[in-house]
Amino acid sequence: MPYRDMRDYLATLEQHSLLRRVAKEVDRNWEVACLAKWLYQALPVERRFGLLFQNVKGSDIPIVTAALGASPHSVALALQCDVEEINGKVVAALRAPIKPKTVGSGVCQENVLLGEMASLTALPIVTWTPGKDKAPYITTNVVTRDHGTGIQNMGVYRTMLRDEHSVVVNLGPGRQGARNVRTWTDGGKAAPIAWVIAAEPAVHLATVANLAYGKDEIDFAGGLKGEPVHLVRAKSVDLLVPANSEIVIEGEVRPGELEDEGPFGEFAGVMGAVAKRPVAHITAITYRTRPLFYGYTSQMPPSESTTIQSLMNAGVILHMMRDCIGDDAVQDVWIDQTFGGLLAHAIVAITPTGDGHGKRVGRTVADIAPFKRITVVDADVDIRDPSHVDWALNARFNPHRDTVIIDDVNVPLHMDPSVRDARGNATPSSKIIIDATQKFDPGPLSLPSRDLMMKALDAWKDCHLPDFQMPKRARLRIEKS
Numbered sequence: 496m497p498y499r500d501m502r503d504y505l506a507t508l509e510q511h512s513l514l515r516r517v518a519k520e521v522d523r524n525w526e527v528a529c530l531a532k533w534l535y536q537a538l539p540v541e542r543r544f545g546l547l548f549q550n551v552k553g554s555d556i557p558i559v560t561a562a563l564g565a566s567p568h569s570v571a572l573a574l575q576c577d578v579e580e581i582n583g584k585v586v587a588a589l590r591a592p593i594k595p596k597t598v599g600s601g602v603c604q605e606n607v608l609l610g611e612m613a614s615l616t617a618l619p620i621v622t623w624t625p626g627k628d629k630a631p632y633i634t635t636n637v638v639t640r641d642h643g644t645g646i647q648n649m650g651v652y653r654t655m656l657r658d659e660h661s662v663v664v665n666l667g668p669g670r671q672g673a674r675n676v677r678t679w680t681d682g683g684k685a686a687p688i689a690w691v692i693a694a695e696p697a698v699h700l701a702t703v704a705n706l707a708y709g710k711d712e713i714d715f716a717g718g719l720k721g722e723p724v725h726l727v728r729a730k731s732v733d734l735l736v737p738a739n740s741e742i743v744i745e746g747e748v749r750p751g752e753l754e755d756e757g758p759f760g761e762f763a764g765v766m767g768a769v770a771k772r773p774v775a776h777i778t779a780i781t782y783r784t785r786p787l788f789y790g791y792t793s794q795m796p797p798s799e800s801t802t803i804q805s806l807m808n809a810g811v812i813l814h815m816m817r818d819c820i821g822d823d824a825v826q827d828v829w830i831d832q833t834f835g836g837l838l839a840h841a842i843v844a845i846t847p848t849g850d851g852h853g854k855r856v857g858r859t860v861a862d863i864a865p866f867k868r869i870t871v872v873d874a875d876v877d878i879r880d881p882s883h884v885d886w887a888l889n890a891r892f893n894p895h896r897d898t899v900i901i902d903d904v905n906v907p908l909h910m911d912p913s914v915r916d917a918r919g920n921a922t923p924s925s926k927i928i929i930d931a932t933q934k935f936d937p938g939p940l941s942l943p944s945r946d947l948m949m950k951a952l953d954a955w956k957d958c959h960l961p962d963f964q965m966p967k968r969a970r971l972r973i974e975k976s
């Protein structure tokens with residue numbers, strides 16, 4: 496059964512020991528963020544868990560963070576599959592999206608605060624880089640709509656608290672949310688906008704996938720879930736919002752109102768720059784009785800943000816390569832979690848069909864996404880295992896022959912702090928493609944035969960040595976031995 500809502504998912508996480516409730520009173524101005532930072536900075540990926548702060552100083556509303564993106568394992572649980580099956584789920588949902596169903600009422604509107612009553616002071620908005628950030632901010636799904644086509648879009652855009660009734664939204668000029676807003680404000684109209692907090696897991700995960708303009712992430716969420724997401728009409732703006740969410744903030748962006756946003760701790764691991772961004776005015780807050788508040792942990796990677804963005808966008812790239820470009824030799828894609836999403840290092844597994852195929856795939860991936868590094872390996876390498884990928888780099892990659900550098904790529908500074916000269920001036924970025932596929936067959940692997948290795952598993956037990964789970968790296972190698 497798909498999850499009904501965030502509460503349903505949290506209960507499952509807890510059953511898998513992937514959620515910890517914190518009963519101690521915590522201060523959202525520093526403590527929530529710092530504890531979440533230790534989660535990612537100190538614990539290895541397999542020991543991380545989501546956090547549910549039950550007792551937030553000055554608020555009746557509990558705060559959840561890292562529940563969706565503690566690790567690939569939590570993302571897999573949210574999608575009701577194994578880590579290795581996430582790409583398959585994403586590709587299937589992109590091939591067969593499911594349209595949402597509009598319903599008459601939803602739990603997210605059990606309580607409605609309109610106009611002056613809709614005060615942001617009611618919400619436990621977190622300061623995410625305490626001591627350095629300009630203000631607390633919301634990180635959740637933001638819904639906008641194209642004025643001409645009526646098609647909605649969802650993306651996560653950092654939303655800075657400005658005062659009780661207004662915010663500044665980090666809608667970068669290239670973002671689809673910004674494009675939707677302009678379809679209203681360019682014609683002198685106020686653009687509707689809504690922040691959807693603690694929606695069902697499929698909605699959160701679909702939102703961070705970078706889909707083509709005009710593709711509503713809610714259809715993709717339906718595909719991931721396997722049934723339509725229920726939507727209700729917002730109370731004060733002309734938008735449809737996920738009915739089973741915990742909290743929805745509604746507002747409007749009026750033409751010509753921009754304000755400084757930042758500085759804030761950024762996903763790349765440094766503080767970002769201040770930029771002019773649109774102001775939005777809050778028109779309503781609706782919420783479920785005894786709601787939960789969700790804020791993504793981002794900033795210094797690895798983080799919840801880099802985990803979910805990398806995992807969701809790997810499937811998007813696989814879909815583009817196989818279904819849009821038509822190269823079915825592309826078997827799998829993994830994106831490392833040090834930057835997140837389309838900006839990190841992509842590792843692509845292929846079954847090469849001839850000379851130069853590895854480089855060709857690398858160039859295509861470099862063209863369709865902003866990755867700075869693309870490594871192409873054979874499908875007999877576990878792309879999720881850095882030590883196996885490194886082995887391929889050592890054993891199958893000859894730098895002068897197998898490297899492509901693409902220069903003069905334009906990447907905004909705050910996305911990539913390395914694109915500066917020694918005096919701090921912005922410089923163009925570049926990309927590297929590493930073709931680590933095998934160019935000729937060097938003969939058998941230096942492992943005993945498969946039969947002997949399997950027989951030795953029994954001997955291992957007889958020796959009373961500690962149990963282990965066979966890594967995929969070992970399985971792939973033994974299969975060829």
Ligand SMILES: Cc1cc2nc3c(=O)[nH]c(=O)nc-3n(C[C@H](O)[C@H](O)[C@H](O)COP(=O)(O)O)c2cc1C
Nearest residue numbers: 650651652653665670671672703704705791793800
């Ligand atoms: C926690 C988190 C925070 C994010 N903050 C921003 C942001 O402030 N501005 C932005 O443009 N993208 C941000 N992103 C990335 C976008 O949400 C993501 O790329 C999304 O697919 C963009 O949607 P769009 O292509 O429909 O605009 C963030 C993602 C996450 C997970």
